[in-house]
Amino acid sequence: MLQTFLPLFLMTFGICLFIVLMQFLWRYIDDMVGKGLGIPVLGEMFMYAALFLVPMALPLAILLASLMTFGNLGERLELLAMKSAGVSLVKIMRPLIITISIISIGAFFFQNYAMPVVQVKLYTLLWSMRQKSPELDIPEGVFYSDITGYNVYVKHKDNKTGLLRDMMIYDHTKGFNNVSVMVADSGRLKTSADKLFLVLSLFNGESFQNIGDQSKNADGKQNAVPYQRETFTSRDILIEFDANFSRTDESFMQNQYLGKNMHDLQTSIDSMSVRLDSIQDVNSKNVYETSYKRTLSKPKDTKNPESKDTGKEPENINTDQKKDEPVIVMNFDSLYQAEDPGKKATILTRAKSSIENMKADYFFRAATVGDEAYKVRRHLTEWHKKFTLSFACMVFFFIGAPLGAIIRKGGLGMPVVISVVLFIFYYIIDNIGFKMARDGIWQAWEGMWLSSAVLAPLGIFLTYKAVNDSVILNADTYLNALKNLFGKRSGRKVELKEVIMFNPDYKNIIPRLEQLAENCKTYLAGHKRWTNYIRFWKQGGRDHTADSLAAEMDGIIEELENSDQNLVLNKLMDYPVISGYNQMNAKINGNIGLAFGIFFPIGLPVYLLATYQRKLLRHDIQMVQKTSNELIEIIEKLPVSL
Known part of the structure; x- marks a missing residue:
């Protein structure tokens, strides 16, 4: 293996x-x-x-x-x-x-x-x-902006000599209000030896730049801005551009959750949980201190430091007198309506400002708690x-x-x-x-x-x-189950045996066939298409009469399969396969089945499916009765010697 x-x-x-x-x-x-x-x-x-x-x-x-x-x-x-x-x-x-x-x-x-x-x-x-900064590969016909502070346009590149032709450079390192523009017939771009700078060499070009402040004067009009135009044969521009590959320090990642083993993770979880609990405790106390419940409660006695620090009642206060003190009930709406409009506006502005400050403070505290909780979860x-x-x-x-x-x-x-x-x-x-x-x-x-x-x-x-060698991926198994569900079952196959040990006793089989046909007639008369819901579940979803008919029919077929008469064998194949109608294969007690049918939601669908299959069962029972009568006629016409 x-x-x-x-x-x-x-x-x-x-x-x-x-x-x-x-x-x-x-x-x-x-x-x-x-x-x-x-x-x-x-x-x-x-x-x-x-x-x-x-x-x-x-x-x-x-x-x-x-x-x-x-x-x-x-x-x-x-x-x-x-x-x-x-x-x-x-x-x-x-x-x-x-x-x-x-x-x-x-x-x-x-x-x-x-x-x-x-x-x-x-x-x-x-x-x-x-x-790491990308390698410089200036494309043709578009503005290249990966150089910080510059936009470079190249109309054509000579890949063999590395010469750049018809160049236009926008320099906005001093801000977009002081952009300088350079135009050159050709140029070259290379990196310094330490790969910290770019050297841009321009040939036969001009530069355009505004000089001075572009702000407005006291009258609100734009100041006149001096304008500079310069023609050059060659010019070198030094640009800061770090092209080296530098590694970031690993200590930052090592302190994160992805750089810790189980012991380190557990230690961090314990410490962060304590920190999170303390932050939540501080926040809860702050919420209580700033709530209406706290501010509207009766303040402690400020004259007695013991009552302020420990919360104990001062000893020199008469408790009986304290109980007789009247309770002051304030109606905030009445107090607000008594003020003049200016005072009302001031009160509303102060209340709105206080609410916004409190909301911002709560949002900040919630974000702090959320970040700490997220770290603990990770x-x-x-x-x-x-x-x-x-x-x-x-x-x-x-x-x-x-x-x-x-x-x-x-x-x-x-x-x-x-x-x-x-x-x-x-x-x-x-x-x-x-x-x-x-x-x-x-x-x-x-x-x-x-x-x-x-x-x-x-x-x-x-x-x-x-x-247990169970077949669960056989498509035929599920296909036959679906066929049985909708009444499309495979027919019987009965073939002539090459070696027959003993012939069936036709005289004894005829009474059995007659009895089977009579039983089928009785069943059809006493079992209608619809059955009582309570009776169905008391029987555990099983039809015991149909089971006995199927057993009786299978016994007759098993014996007649030894016949050497093709007419008999062909007629046996007309018998249906009576199976797949019992909805509850397990042996369920009547009371348990009744409780299942009443209290479980699946009880009604199972009953409706059983009612549909009961129609198919009645059709099969009719087919058994018809085939049994036809088989009796065939057997009676057989030669007497048989």
Whole structure:
């Protein structure tokens, strides 16, 4: 098993890693193109990107490799041979279960110790690449604005000599109100030796510039602005332009959640949770202090410092006198209406200003709490991510291995399709859970373990079905179920046997056929199309009379199948297959079935479906009665010797 699985696993892991790496490349291609980055820098970036994408490629590779392994074994009948020898599927999977367990443990340590270093280096390198200035490649016929403070227009470029012809340069380093324009017949652009400056050499040109302030005078009229025009044969312009690649310090990324292992994450979560609780406590006290409940409450005695500091009542106050003090009730509307209009406007302005200040203060406090809570959630999601990869590897193996044993298709056809569909489903569910946890809609553990909770039951179900050799992917099974649901069932097939051990006793069969026809007549008379809803659920959804008729009919058919008369055999094929009408296959107690039909919403649809199928059942019973009578006539016309 290991000799079959490991090569496939290494191959599929390489393919999956290459695919996700190409997706990563297309995502960040704009940050790398045109920057003049060297091969060592690009190679380092691809190495870190490949390590960063291992958690995405590893579960998909395990799913695809396990599917192909057991699919190949099933297609070559090797799996069937091992089961025939008494080896169970669980025992066949045991070496691979141990191998996947080792891989899962290794994935956990990789996530905990290697991934923080990889993420810090990768994101630091990407940030440095984004900050690097692009290489100068001035296009023809358009204005080039990637040089800070300048717009350059070149009508034609000589690629052999590097000469730029018919140039126009707009210099707005001093502001857009003092733009200078230079026009030249030709020029050259090169970088200084230290790559910190650009040297723009212009030949045979003119420059135009306004001199002086363009502000207005005291009368509001525009001041006259002196105008300067200069003709030159050659001119060199020095422009600051850092073309070197400088790396950003990694210490900033290391302090983020992506640069920490489990121990550091837990430490940060504890400290940030304490900080968040203290901020929320301070905010809640501030809200209470500035609320109407606090400001309208009776102030403490300012003469007694003990009552102010400790909240205790002063000892020299007569409590009886305090109880007799009248309660002053203020009507704010009456007080406001008593003021003159100017005073009212002042009061409204002050109230509006106070409300706006309070609103701005609350928004600031809410933003502070939101930022702190977001940091805590991101640390929690990263903490759970250390475990989800390992668990996903195990889940995908227990999906792929039994699924391959069921479909029995190897190669890169069906396994690839199934793997991609399952992995896309997993990726979507995982992203939904992550965003829910990141935004605080769900708890961190709920969002990060959502994909595993969804796929784990699927793995258990497929493993159970594969161990019990259940056929769940056979299209004919579901097609026949749909046909039975709508009354389109396959007919009987009865063929003449080459060797007949004994002929049927036609004399004894005729009374049985007559009894069957009579029973069908009685059934049709006593069982109408509609049945009582309460009686239906008391019977547990089963029609016991129809079951006994079907058993009686099958017994007659089984005996007559030994006949050597083609007329008899052809007529047996007219008997319908009475099955698929019982809506509740389980044996349900009458009271339980009645409670199920009354209190559960699915009870009514099941009853309506059973009513529709009851119509089909009556048609089949009529067909049984008709066929039995016709069969009696055929048997009676057979030679007496039979």
